[in-house]
Amino acid sequence: MHPNPVFHDADTARNLGYARERGFGVLALNGDDGPHISHVPFLLSDDGTSADLHLVRSNPIARLGSGPHKARIIVSGPDSYVSPDWYGVEDQVPTWNYIAVHLTGTLERLPQEAMRDMLDRQSAAYETQLSPKTAWTTAKMTPEVLEKMMRMIVPFRFAVAGVDGTWKLGQNKPEAVRLAAAQQLGDSGIGSETAEIAAMMRALDHT
Numbered sequence: 001m002h003p004n005p006v007f008h009d010a011d012t013a014r015n016l017g018y019a020r021e022r023g024f025g026v027l028a029l030n031g032d033d034g035p036h037i038s039h040v041p042f043l044l045s046d047d048g049t050s051a052d053l054h055l056v057r058s059n060p061i062a063r064l065g066s067g068p069h070k071a072r073i074i075v076s077g078p079d080s081y082v083s084p085d086w087y088g089v090e091d092q093v094p095t096w097n098y099i100a101v102h103l104t105g106t107l108e109r110l111p112q113e114a115m116r117d118m119l120d121r122q123s124a125a126y127e128t129q130l131s132p133k134t135a136w137t138t139a140k141m142t143p144e145v146l147e148k149m150m151r152m153i154v155p156f157r158f159a160v161a162g163v164d165g166t167w168k169l170g171q172n173k174p175e176a177v178r179l180a181a182a183q184q185l186g187d188s189g190i191g192s193e194t195a196e197i198a199a200m201m202r203a204l205d206h207t
Contacts (some may be wrong), residue, residue, distance in 0.1 A: 001100060007168045015165035019075045019101045023125070027053070029071035029107060030060065036061045042073065042077040042158070043075040043122050051103065051158040052118050062154045070147035073158060075101040077198070078193030082170070087177045087185035097197055098167045104162040118155045169201045178204070
C-alpha cells in the first residue's frame with residue numbers, strides 16, 4: 001500500500017465493493033521456504049467478512065495443511081504510467097497511478113463436501129453476468145467426470161480481518177493539472193485499462 005494517506009480516501013464499503021466486483025486476486029501467505037503466491041478467483045460474501053475460493057490439490061498452498069494461515073488477497077485494478085510532461089507545469093516527476101485493494105486475514109481449508117456448493121455459487125455469480133447467455137451449471141456435466149474433477153480441487157475460506165485500498169488517481173495534484181494528465185493518459189497511456197483509470201481521475205471532481 002502507498003504510504004501517503006491522501007490515496008487512502010476510499011472507505012471500507014467502497015474497497016470491499018471493488019474487490020467483490022473484480023472477483024480475482026493474488027493470494028499470498030508465508031511458507032517455511034518463503035512466500036507462496038497463487039492467482040485465484042474468489043467469491044466475497046455479502047457482508048465482506050469472508051471470501052470463498054478453491055485451489056488445485058497440488059498447489060503448494062493447499063499442501064500447507066488445513067490452517068488457519070495468516071494470508072492476504074491483493075486485488076489489482078487499472079494502472080498507468082504518468083509522464084511529467086502531461087501535467088503542463090514545471091518540476092514534476094514520473095509516477096504510476098493505480099488502484100489496489102488488500103484483504104488481510106486467515107485462510108482455512110473447508111471440508112471437501114463444501115466443494116460442490118462453492119463451485120455452484122462461484123459459477124452462478126459469474127454466469128449471471130453474461131446475460132442473455134444461458135447460464136452454465138454443473139448439471140451440464142457427466143456426473144462421473146464432475147466427480148473426478150472435484151477430487152482435484154480443494155475448498156478454502158478466507159476470513160477477512162482487515163481491508164485497505166490505494167486509489168492513486170492524482171488527488172495530490174491541482175484539478176487542472178490532474179485533468180490534463182488524465183486526457184493524455186487516456187489517449188496514449190502505458191499500463192492496464194488506461195482508459196478506465198483516466199475516467200476515474202476525471203470523476204474525482206464529481207464524488
